Amino acid sequence: MENNIVGKEVIAVLGAGSWGTALAHVAAENGHDVRLWTYKPTQVNEINELHRNHQYLGDNPIHPAVVATADMQTAVRGATMVLTVVPTKATRQVARQLAAVLVALDQQVTLVAATKGIEANTYKRPSEMLAEEIPQANRLGIGIIAGPSHAEGVIKHDPTLVTMAAEDLQIAKQMQAAFSNQFFRAYTNTDLVGSEFGGALKNVIAIGAGAIEALGFDANAKAALFTRGLAEMSRLGQAFGANPLTFMGLAGVGDLFVTATSVHSRNFRAGLELGKNKSVDEVVSEMGMVIEGISTTKVVHELGRLKHVPMPITDAIYSVLYEGKNTKEVVTALMERELQQEGN
Numbered sequence: 001m002e003n004n005i006v007g008k009e010v011i012a013v014l015g016a017g018s019w020g021t022a023l024a025h026v027a028a029e030n031g032h033d034v035r036l037w038t039y040k041p042t043q044v045n046e047i048n049e050l051h052r053n054h055q056y057l058g059d060n061p062i063h064p065a066v067v068a069t070a071d072m073q074t075a076v077r078g079a080t081m082v083l084t085v086v087p088t089k090a091t092r093q094v095a096r097q098l099a100a101v102l103v104a105l106d107q108q109v110t111l112v113a114a115t116k117g118i119e120a121n122t123y124k125r126p127s128e129m130l131a132e133e134i135p136q137a138n139r140l141g142i143g144i145i146a147g148p149s150h151a152e153g154v155i156k157h158d159p160t161l162v163t164m165a166a167e168d169l170q171i172a173k174q175m176q177a178a179f180s181n182q183f184f185r186a187y188t189n190t191d192l193v194g195s196e197f198g199g200a201l202k203n204v205i206a207i208g209a210g211a212i213e214a215l216g217f218d219a220n221a222k223a224a225l226f227t228r229g230l231a232e233m234s235r236l237g238q239a240f241g242a243n244p245l246t247f248m249g250l251a252g253v254g255d256l257f258v259t260a261t262s263v264h265s266r267n268f269r270a271g272l273e274l275g276k277n278k279s280v281d282e283v284v285s286e287m288g289m290v291i292e293g294i295s296t297t298k299v300v301h302e303l304g305r306l307k308h309v310p311m312p313i314t315d316a317i318y319s320v321l322y323e324g325k326n327t328k329e330v331v332t333a334l335m336e337r338e339l340q341q342e343g344n
């Protein structure tokens with residue numbers, strides 16, 4: 001199977017970091033007309049002339065059919081599908097820009113959020129931000145991409161499975177058909193809430209996994225963190241209407257596994273450095289790429305309280321990130337919690 005293409009799409013990818021560039025590369029491999037928008041003009045020449053995005057993807061070649069531009073209108077003109085792939089904290093601003101461009105072009109598109117996070121203060125998921133900022137969005141349809149998919153693996157053809165979720169199955173199928181090929185296989189899912197919660201919340205647990213690694217703990221501790229971390233991800237998701245089964249799939253346990261074990265994970269590596277007693281500021285400035293789990297931890301800690309959902313692991317990670325607690329003490333405190341019945 002070369003790909004499942006039913007027709008050539010014009011796909012605009014907004015955000016030329018590691019994930020936006022990798023998704024643009026997959027779309028170009030599948031024969032679509034692909035434009036990659038970046039707000040950094042210096043990236044345009046590098047991508048168009050050298051077919052590289054060195055800061056984010058090192059020496060990996062980017063498909064030559066990916067055309068970068070710093071002008072959003074040029075990227076979006078004629079597009080049938082537009083992906084937003086910027087950090088959560090930039091999503092609303094980019095969505096506003098996109099809304100103005102779509103009005104100016106008088107154009108309908110399928111909107112896809114590939115960002116994994118929840119907005120600070122408003123607690124909105126990426127698809128909700130798009131819906132709020134782009135007035136035509138509900139009519140146009142919104143989907144999201146979730147699941148275990150590091151850009152570094154995708155670009156090297158590591159067989160990758162993702163979730164393409166949308167409340168409207170036709171939208172999910174359009175995305176699935178556009179992106180699937182023999183290296184990149186998409187499954188549809190209509191549980192938009194659960195898929196977005198899975199993608200956002202696993203980053204928090206991945207920070208914990210890095211910290212555990214730094215403490216020198218072994219497989220028992222990691223299995224404990226994954227299992228009880230997944231339980232609290234699912235609990236909070238269900239409080240927002242998610243299907244618990246989604247957390248057993250690619251967007252849940254799948255993405256948790258890759259993010260909490262892979263050296264490519266920015267969140268895992270952040271946890272590792274925090275576990276070596278580096279400060280949050282040092283870790284952020286040294287990474288040079290977004291570590292979504294840091295802000296998501298605060299959001300999830302607040303949501304747990306708001307919804308009266310126990311989130312002990314998230315709360316522990318919050319206390320390290322925001323209250324200066326020591327990782328070893330935090331693990332001890334978790335082990336000394338009141339004894340529980342499993343299944344809760």
Ligand SMILES: NC(=O)C1=CN([C@@H]2O[C@H](COP(=O)(O)OP(=O)(O)OC[C@H]3O[C@@H](n4cnc5c(N)ncnc54)[C@H](O)[C@@H]3O)[C@@H](O)[C@H]2O)C=CC1
Nearest residue numbers: 016017018019020039085086090115116149150151289290
């Ligand atoms: N890197 C990966 O393998 C994956 C990342 N994701 C998610 O995708 C999202 C983006 O992540 P990455 O590509 O890794 O981030 P990154 O840090 O590699 O790149 C972010 C991109 O957004 C741009 N950007 C930042 N602020 C902006 C603004 N205000 N306006 C316009 N552009 C802006 C940056 O210039 C950069 O090109 C995150 O939510 C992440 O969790 C999801 C799956 C895989």
Ligand SMILES: O=C(CO)COP(=O)(O)O
Nearest residue numbers: 147148149150265266267
């Ligand atoms: O979501 C991801 C992989 O599926 C990326 O995770 P990191 O941001 O931790 O690298």
